Amino acid sequence: xxxxxxxxxxxxxxxxxxxxxxxxxxxxxxxxxxxxxxxxxxxxxxxxxxxxxxxxxxxxxxxxxxxxxxxxxxxxxxxxxxxxxxxxxxxxxxxxxxxxxxxxxxxxxxxxxxxxxxxxxxxxxxxxxxxxxxxxxxxxxxxxxxxxxxxxxxxxxxxxxxxxxxxxxxxxxxxxxxxxxxxxxxxxxxxxxxxxxxxxxxxxxxxxxxxxxxxxxxxxxxxxxxxxxxxxxxxxxxxxxxxxxxxxxxxxxxxx
Amino acid sequence: xxxxxxxxxxxxxxxxxxxxxxxxxxxxxxxxxxxxxxxxxxxxxxxxxxxxxxxxxxxxxxxxxxxxxxxxxxxxxxxxxxxxxxxxxxxxxxxxxxxxxxxxxxxxxxxxxxxxxxxxxxxxxxxxxxxxxxxxxxxxxxxxxxxxxxxxxxxxxxxxxxxxxxxxxxxxxxxxxxxxxxxxxxxxxxxxxxxxxxxxxxxxxxxxxxxxxxxxxxxxxxxxxxxxxxxxxxxxxxxxxxxxxxxxxxxxxxxx
Numbered sequence: 001x002x003x004x005x006x007x008x009x010x011x012x013x014x015x016x017x018x019x020x021x022x023x024x025x026x027x028x029x030x031x032x033x034x035x036x037x038x039x040x041x042x043x044x045x046x047x048x049x050x051x052x053x054x055x056x057x058x059x060x061x062x063x064x065x066x067x068x069x070x071x072x073x074x075x076x077x078x079x080x081x082x083x084x085x086x087x088x089x090x091x092x093x094x095x096x097x098x099x100x101x102x103x104x105x106x107x108x109x110x111x112x113x114x115x116x117x118x119x120x121x122x123x124x125x126x127x128x129x130x131x132x133x134x135x136x137x138x139x140x141x142x143x144x145x146x147x148x149x150x151x152x153x154x155x156x157x158x159x160x161x162x163x164x165x166x167x168x169x170x171x172x173x174x175x176x177x178x179x180x181x182x183x184x185x186x187x188x189x190x191x192x193x194x195x196x197x198x199x200x201x202x203x204x205x206x207x208x209x210x211x212x213x214x215x216x217x218x219x220x221x222x223x224x225x226x227x228x229x230x231x232x233x234x235x236x237x238x239x240x241x242x243x244x245x246x247x248x249x250x251x252x253x254x255x256x
Numbered sequence: 257x258x259x260x261x262x263x264x265x266x267x268x269x270x271x272x273x274x275x276x277x278x279x280x281x282x283x284x285x286x287x288x289x290x291x292x293x294x295x296x297x298x299x300x301x302x303x304x305x306x307x308x309x310x311x312x313x314x315x316x317x318x319x320x321x322x323x324x325x326x327x328x329x330x331x332x333x334x335x336x337x338x339x340x341x342x343x344x345x346x347x348x349x350x351x352x353x354x355x356x357x358x359x360x361x362x363x364x365x366x367x368x369x370x371x372x373x374x375x376x377x378x379x380x381x382x383x384x385x386x387x388x389x390x391x392x393x394x395x396x397x398x399x400x401x402x403x404x405x406x407x408x409x410x411x412x413x414x415x416x417x418x419x420x421x422x423x424x425x426x427x428x429x430x431x432x433x434x435x436x437x438x439x440x441x442x443x444x445x446x447x448x449x450x451x452x453x454x455x456x457x458x459x460x461x462x463x464x465x466x467x468x469x470x471x472x473x474x475x476x477x478x479x480x481x482x483x484x485x486x487x488x489x490x491x492x493x494x495x496x497x498x499x500x501x502x503x504x505x506x507x508x509x510x511x512x
Contacts, residue, residue, distance in 0.1 A: 192511045
């Protein structure tokens with residue numbers, strides 16, 4: 001897929017456009033002076049290693065304030081605001097509350113996964129810089145999420161007994177499918193304290209794993225397992241084709 | 257659904273916690289002094305009305321640099337960086353390139369829709385402030401997207417002839433379904449110039465509509481048509497249940 005073709009040529013083309021301050025195709029070209037002011041678009045952002053457990057505890061508690069997507073971002077960036085300062089102090093964490101329920105209750109991407117993608121890409125940087133590890137780390141966390149019995153993290157002071165929170169494998173990064181399979185197994189409604197605590201724990205689980213990977217990256221030891229599914233399928237896609245298409249998985253058109 | 261229950265009580269509870277600088281459940285309480293520094297979390301952000309056509313042209317061109325999600329954000333925020341300044345200069349637009357292909361090629365939420373949700377929520381603010389119009393505007397744009405023959409916007413200097421870009425209705429906010437239906441109708445591959453230009457035009461169409469709504473809001477005339485689907489379905493969901501479930505749409509468990 002062209003827009004996620006991570007070829008060196010494209011990467012360096014992108015990086016070059018950024019460095020000389022003239023982004024191809026902009027109506028409002030970025031001057032060198034202006035580019036200097038926009039320090040938030042210089043990557044990687046400064047990062048110090050964080051404690052995964054403390055991060056997960058923060059994410060768990062923040063879920064009950066701003067829910068899944070905001071909570072993952074807050075769990076990492078609130079610590080970095082204190083330990084590093086800028087550019088984290090200038091990032092509007094609470095503005096991402098809308099990620100709840102798979103974007104305003106639409107059940108699309110799990111908000112915790114959106115939060116993890118945002119954090120990984122803002123810390124490491126977008127692939128236009130010439131480094132694709134941010135995008136690939138986000139993708140790696142999505143794949144881990146789809147294959148793992150979640151939630152993995154048990155909070156220190158849970159609001160609901162752990163015995164009431166069964167574990168499920170989503171096989172999908174979509175909130176609708178992840179939450180739906182859990183509700184079916186647990187026999188609990190969307191409004192139940194158990195479903196709410198399951199999503200708070202899942203958010204904590206994602207934040208925990210995110211910080212594990214970011215700490216590896218900080219140590220120079222991150223070797224991504226992330227892949228771009230559209231490169232394999234010739235269409236943007238999850239890995240669970242049969243779940244919706246049953247046995248009739250269509251083939252994408254070939255026009256080039 | 258509890259996390260998207262827009263009751264006044266919850267809204268004011270959230271707003272109160274923010275105003276006194278002690279967010280319930282935080283491990284790292286926000287002091288009054290610190291809250292003052294974090295101006296990016298005071299809403300609404302300053303907004304001046306933008307020209308929808310100029311915004312769409314910017315989005316179209318930016319698609320070819322940072323793709324769908326980044327392009328929608330850039331089309332609005334790059335203008336506001338010039339016309340307003342902060343907090344837009346401190347927002348890392350390019351960091352959202354990962355929204356491409358429904359988040360790193362996974363086909364989840366259409367990146368242009370993610371960009372529109374981010375812009376609406378950051379300009380108007382999250383519902384924890386006591387105002388839900390940002391989240392509802394994002395949801396309204398998603399519903400418009402699912403029902404509209406897209407792309408609606410024809411760029412002034414298109415890279416591909418307009419006759420080669422058929423229009424399709426997605427019935428879904430998901431990239432996989434939106435792009436898949438278009439590819440099927442157009443008989444074009446993911447890598448084709450036509451598919452790429454379709455997504456660039458769609459991104460411009462979303463940016464155009466987003467600015468139309470933001471301008472209404474700026475004039476005090478925005479009356480949202482946005483709804484939160486999970487309130488209707490008792491599960492986070494799109495409106496096209498039968499498309500995956502066929503005639504066997506399951507009922508969510510009732511546990512309370």
